[in-house]
Amino acid sequence: MRAFxxxxxxxxxxxxxxxxxxxxxxxxxxxxxVPAGMQYLYGSAEAAALTRGQWRDLVAYVGQxxxxxxxxxxxxxxxxxLANPQYVSCGDKPFAAVxxxxxxxxxxxxxxxxxxxxxxxxxxxxxxxxxxxxxKVEPTPGAxxxxxxxxxxxxxxxxxxxxxAANAAYTEQALDRxxxxxxxxxxxxxxxxxxxxxxxxxxxxxxxxxxxxxxxLGGDQLGDISDRFNAISDVATRRAAVATPAIASNWGxxxxxxxxxxxxxxxKGGMDDVFPRDKRWNPPxxxx
Numbered sequence: 001m002r003a004f005x006x007x008x009x010x011x012x013x014x015x016x017x018x019x020x021x022x023x024x025x026x027x028x029x030x031x032x033x034v035p036a037g038m039q040y041l042y043g044s045a046e047a048a049a050l051t052r053g054q055w056r057d058l059v060a061y062v063g064q065x066x067x068x069x070x071x072x073x074x075x076x077x078x079x080x081x082l083a084n085p086q087y088v089s090c091g092d093k094p095f096a097a098v099x100x101x102x103x104x105x106x107x108x109x110x111x112x113x114x115x116x117x118x119x120x121x122x123x124x125x126x127x128x129x130x131x132x133x134x135x136k137v138e139p140t141p142g143a144x145x146x147x148x149x150x151x152x153x154x155x156x157x158x159x160x161x162x163x164x165a166a167n168a169a170y171t172e173q174a175l176d177r178x179x180x181x182x183x184x185x186x187x188x189x190x191x192x193x194x195x196x197x198x199x200x201x202x203x204x205x206x207x208x209x210x211x212x213x214x215x216x217l218g219g220d221q222l223g224d225i226s227d228r229f230n231a232i233s234d235v236a237t238r239r240a241a242v243a244t245p246a247i248a249s250n251w252g253x254x255x256x257x258x259x260x261x262x263x264x265x266x267x268k269g270g271m272d273d274v275f276p277r278d279k280r281w282n283p284p285x286x287x288x
Contacts, residue, residue, distance in 0.1 A: 034116050037261035042107060047259055048141040055142035058216055058256045059149050062097055065215045066153050074217055074254035075209040076226050078202070082244045088209040096212035097150055098205065100219035101161035101171065103260045105143045105180050110136025112262065121263075130167040134174045140258065144179040156212060158188045160204050160224070165193030202227040220260035230265055235273035 034043070041047050072087035075098075080086040099105050110133040115121065147157050157180075163171045168185035175183040183189040190204040197203045201223060208214060222229035222242070232238040242251065251257070261267070 032117055035262070037267075038112055038116055041103070041260060041262055042109060042112060050259055051140050052142035054256055054258055055140075055146035057252060058097075058218060059146050061253055062095075062150055062155060062215045063153060066095060066155065070213070070215070073209050073212070073214040074250065075205050075214045076202075076228070078206060082226075082228055082241055082247055085246050088206075088214070090213035093211065093213040094156060095154060096156040096158050096208065096214050097216040097218070098158045098160050098208055098214050099217075100221070100224040101159050101163060101175070103140070103220040103262070104218055104224065104258050105140055105147070105159070106137045106174065106178060107140055108133070108137055127164055127167060130163055130174075131170045134170060134177055137174055137178055139178045139180055147180055155215065156188060157183075158190070158208050158212070158214075159183055160190045160201055160208065162192040162199050162201070165191040167191075200227045200230075216254055216256060218256040218258065220258045221264045221266060222257070223265065225255045225257070235269040 077086040175181040
């Protein structure tokens with residue numbers, strides 16, 4: 001469409017006509033600063049490479065488990081702790097892999113571009129996005145191919161997301177249009193509002209694990225693995241929790257985390273939370 005406009009304006013100029021100069025909307029958009037986290041996640045080759053590598057490793061791990069059925073899934077039982085983890089038994093249940101949706105299998109280009117331009121998140125606005133932004137998302141790099149490979153192994157793909165249950169049909173469509181489906185609410189799509197626990201996902205995970213031998217959990221936040229991580233409010237304690245000896249070997253081997261420097265419980269912490277005092281540095285005073 002821009003090419004047609006340029007040709008038409010050129011013809012008018014040659015004919016001796018004049019038009020008022022206007023600044024193209026694309027130029028105005030290009031001049032707007034984009035937050036660093038969004039530049040990284042939605043624009044950088046580095047984030048794309050990291051995400052593709054994570055999907056490749058996940059597919060390889062699941063393939064090993066399909067060939068050698070494990071006794072247990074990777075979903076923690078209700079009474080488990082991070083220090084003393086217990087896992088739901090697989091028995092002879094069919095295989096599944098469970099993923100969050102947003103910024104795990106889907107990149108919300110439309111909503112985040114609106115926020116980058118000054119839009120403010122509210123639950124109502126997000127609900128509106130779920131209903132009307134179906135064609136403004138893309139799969140995360142490598143996701144569509146990875147899910148196809150998993151399904152070819154006989155692994156059911158289940159989505160466990162905090163999108164709204166009231167908008168289930170729209171989320172099904174968004175996943176399908178992005179090449180990630182099929183997704184069917186109540187069967188392979190679980191949403192906030194499906195139970196009485198709100199944004200907590202452990203209840204939905206338990207429902208899924210009762211039906212399937214879950215070989216992999218994937219998400220952009222630790223709450224996509226277990227709500228136990230989100231119960232830890234202190235930044236340093238939460239970071240240290242991932243190194244708890246009993247679960248440390250699960251990362252990249254059943255539990256898979258994808259990059260998201262844009263939003264979520266991982267985006268917090270002041271100077272004292274983030275930078276150890278004994279590791280801070282200031283330039284030395286210049287010698288006179």
